[in-house]
Amino acid sequence: MRAGREVGLELHHCSTAKAAVEKFMVHRFQGVIVDDQDGPSAALLLRDIQASIRGKNALIIALAKADAALDTVFGAGTHLVIYKPLTHDRLRNGLRAISALMARRRPRASPRLKVDITATLNVDETEEIPVRILDLSEGGAALSLQRSFSIEKSLRLSFTLPGEKDTVTTIAELVWKDIRGNLGIEFLNTEPAFTRLFSRWMKAQPEAK
Numbered sequence: 001m002r003a004g005r006e007v008g009l010e011l012h013h014c015s016t017a018k019a020a021v022e023k024f025m026v027h028r029f030q031g032v033i034v035d036d037q038d039g040p041s042a043a044l045l046l047r048d049i050q051a052s053i054r055g056k057n058a059l060i061i062a063l064a065k066a067d068a069a070l071d072t073v074f075g076a077g078t079h080l081v082i083y084k085p086l087t088h089d090r091l092r093n094g095l096r097a098i099s100a101l102m103a104r105r106r107p108r109a110s111p112r113l114k115v116d117i118t119a120t121l122n123v124d125e126t127e128e129i130p131v132r133i134l135d136l137s138e139g140g141a142a143l144s145l146q147r148s149f150s151i152e153k154s155l156r157l158s159f160t161l162p163g164e165k166d167t168v169t170t171i172a173e174l175v176w177k178d179i180r181g182n183l184g185i186e187f188l189n190t191e192p193a194f195t196r197l198f199s200r201w202m203k204a205q206p207e208a209k
Contacts, residue, residue, distance in 0.1 A: 003095055006092055008099060009095055011033075012029075017048075024052070024058075030102050031058055031059030031060065031061060032049055033061045034078075035062075035063045036063060036064045042062075050077055059098065059102065060077050060078045061078065061080045061081070061082060062081050062082070064081050064082070079179050080098060080179075081178075083174065083176065089139075089186060093140055093186050094175050094176045094184070097176050114134065114135055115134065115135065117160070118132060118159070119131050119132070119143070120157070120158045121143065121145065121156070121157055124154050125156075130145070130146075131145040132144045133159060138202055139187060140172070140175065143182060143184075145183065148181070154171070155173065156169055157185065157187075161197070161198070161201045168194055170187045171187075172186060172187055172188060
């Protein structure tokens, strides 16, 4: 629950699918987070919610294992997947992505730092994939790419910040994936040079203030 408060989301926990459906029908919620640990119950929950009037516009988020079949997950109407194991940072960044999706649906969305930066994603030190950075923060980024890869492989993202000359490289971890194929990554780099450069650039951006 603390991760939700940190990104401005109020979360309500339900121990059973029946309890979740009953609460959803009584109160107004913008989204539903479903754990894939109990596949049949999760499927029934999604079916009942999506069949309701309130559920037609709700965001559906799945908590999934790394080896989950994404075609099956997204085929159930899921908008976003957050990968297990759920560390605090991974959950917080996933919830931040949910908050951003909700903001897009509101008439007056909260300001976000949107960018369009060409970058290179090094996967497992064996292949380089061209990507575009869509959103950027000090903790991570949202990426657009044209191909998929194994989520269990190690990642390094290299890019040049607008207005800067030096290319920065950071170790990253995949946090979420949405229905359009966009990815959310968390920066794991702790090198002082990267932190100083990135912090200075972020503070100079009007949208980040």
